[in-house]
Amino acid sequence: MLTTPVIVFLILLIAKTAMERRLSSLNRKEVLANKDAVPAVYRDVVDDETYRKSVDYTLAKNALGKIDTFYEAIVLALIVCTGFLAWLYNSLTAVLGEGVWGQSVVLFLVLIIIGLPSIPMDWWSTFKLEAKFGFNKSTIGLWITDKIKGFVLGAILGIPVLALLLSIFNWLPVSWWFWGFFTFFILQLLLMVLYPRLIMPLFNKLSPLEDGPLRDRLLALGERTGFSAQTILVMDGSKRSSHSNAFFTGFGKFRKIVLYDTLIEQLEPIELESVLAHEIGHYKKGHIPKTLLIGFFTGLGGFAVMGWLATQDWFYTNFGFDPHSGMAPVLLLFMLISGLFTFWLSPLSNRMSRKHEYEADAFARKTMQDDPMPLIKSLHKMYEKNLSNFTPHPKFSNFYYSHPTLLEREAALRQEPAES
Template sequence: MHPFLIAILVLIGLKLATELVLDWLNLGEVRRHADRIPEAFAGVMDEETYKKSVSYTQTHTRFGMIETAWDAVVLAVVLASGVLPWLFNGLTAGLGISLWGQALVLFIILIALSLPGIPLELYSTFKIEARYGFNKTTFGTWFSDKLKGLLLAAILGYPLLCLLLWFFQALPHTWWLWAFFAFFGFQLLLLLLYPRLILPLFNKLSPLPEGDLRARLLKLGERTGFSAQTIHVMDGSKRSTHSNAFFTGFGKFRRIVLYDTLVEQLDDVELESVLAHEIGHYKKGHVPKMLIISALASLAGFGVLGFLAGQAWFFEAFGFQVADGMVPALLLFMLLSGLFSFWLSPLLNGLSRKHEYEADAFARNVMGDDPQPLVTSLHKLTEKNLGNLTPHPLYSAFHYSHPTLLERETALKGGTV
């Protein structure tokens, strides 16, 4: 077995062990507080709901441990068994070595690699989420979503793959730099297309009806400099009772979107505070900041890929040859990148949480320096979503892009987190 493959298998095992330890720590923290609601959360939910949230967290975490182990085993088998070069050689023999054929080979392999996770996804959606009253989707809707996603990937992603392969062939020394520009441009294009063309394919968006709520929210937009012609309500309830609010796109393509479940769960003042939080992300420049970070990460990634694509040992470790070209290099990079980016999760989540604190502070100020509307909203959303009130700090660092409820409430009320 090639030394680099051995190193990768060790890294898979190390990542798996770390994730399982984090899950185990989180379960232990939940069990430690399972008998009664901690005093700090006495007003968030009643005893019955708290017990249900504990059960949901435990069930979700244990199933997550199974998913994590399964994904690690599948990845290890795929990398070490020789199935990747076997698939590549077989498909190349049938589809040819043309640019279009090679892009199709990569596209088909990526679809095939997604199949082992489908049974677990179905169980999570139709068993666990349904057991706790969250799932509202039907198998038909689920299947339709998958089919639409596949078609979108073919329409949007396949031409991008062809373009990346063309850069590799036409510009052998600087292809990775041009590939980065194409990829980043594609990301920006998706930001433009998503609110107008992609999101409506999956959900129905309806303008918020005339009334006090609409007037209140549009007035909020005016006084914060976040002009919006309309506010949309999304039929999220056809899939789940989980709730959310967000804005998407930028410029003239910007849209404010509220889940219909959120509108049902919160009163007008609370909805105003939630929207003020989302506007806070816009006013604080969080979207362009994250785009810059994403661009730098992508540039670094393509730089590494550009180096690896010229190294014989990288191909040989997994049963390929350098002459096999760009497809194996790109495929392997996509499979392996998560093994390295996982260790950066605490840093990225830390930045995300900093942005959440800033958006919370903006919302508090906009609401007349009153933290209570947003605090009450967070309480209600935590209760309705059976949120984990007592996550382990290490688990939170790796998995939470938002501060915990107690951290956010403390910061909103002017305390030290």
């Protein structure tokens, strides 16, 4: 039965899906409009053959993305609107019980089961699309092993956290959302500490930089910037993909900078130094605490909404649940539906992220004796090697890109720094 809340859910789902497909169409048209020749601004960056390959790769990802968007929308609509979600929850509850641990296992299993339809698309993306363009280095065995590890890790970490949240709901039925959020946030901080130490090594080998000129150069950079270079690790990303990257993880004395082995192969030492300077810039500019602060308030808002929904019988009944079944259905529905709202906030979060990227770029330029070229050259190479989209539509990049485009970053880097 299509009740008013279910109709609202469908309207939001259709609106999100329509916007995603519209953005994909705009991006496709922009890429096609520039497909015949390398744009003048990129002629010194990429050759004709690589550019055409990047166009083909972008169009292939765009086509798969459109299919995936529609597929996910259909699956979500069927799960929520046919009563399947409530039926699955009730069936598992009948077996596992209504206790805290039983309900936490129920929630975990429901999330796993409703996530199964995404597996074929993931397989196609890895072993068809990525393999076609020479990026995939994974094997079926490794891919399956990763899925199993993810399942086991999710159970080990997720079930106790869910049990703790459900217990807080039972102990503090009125203010559970407030204390539940603080508990969840503290656990997130703990996970940030444990992730590079315990979780990442389960999937990838992390090694300190080997002795040599590159290590000496990066150690010197660490000394100049007050950042311990012993926290720089090399990850064997090449065993899964030839894509390259570098990222910052953790905070405080638990911070780590991780460089893909593919990135080390692709860039010259001075270019790697500029990339590392950029990552150090995120630390020096306080981007991690700022991101955590925003996450704190958005997370608190999300838990407050769940706290209110847990008091609304109509929210349970309209989606097929018993109003007296506690917090579990609210948590489940919130995880499935909240994305229909947060999607529209993507441009705002990306805007903040891009601001941070500009600041980290500026820090890298200053650190490299005010020379923008090492970082510019590294960006050129990363775009070329990763077959990145050189001509994204502005609306598409605003919605989906957490980093400025290549042209935007290069223009900012080439600007003369303001007098201080």
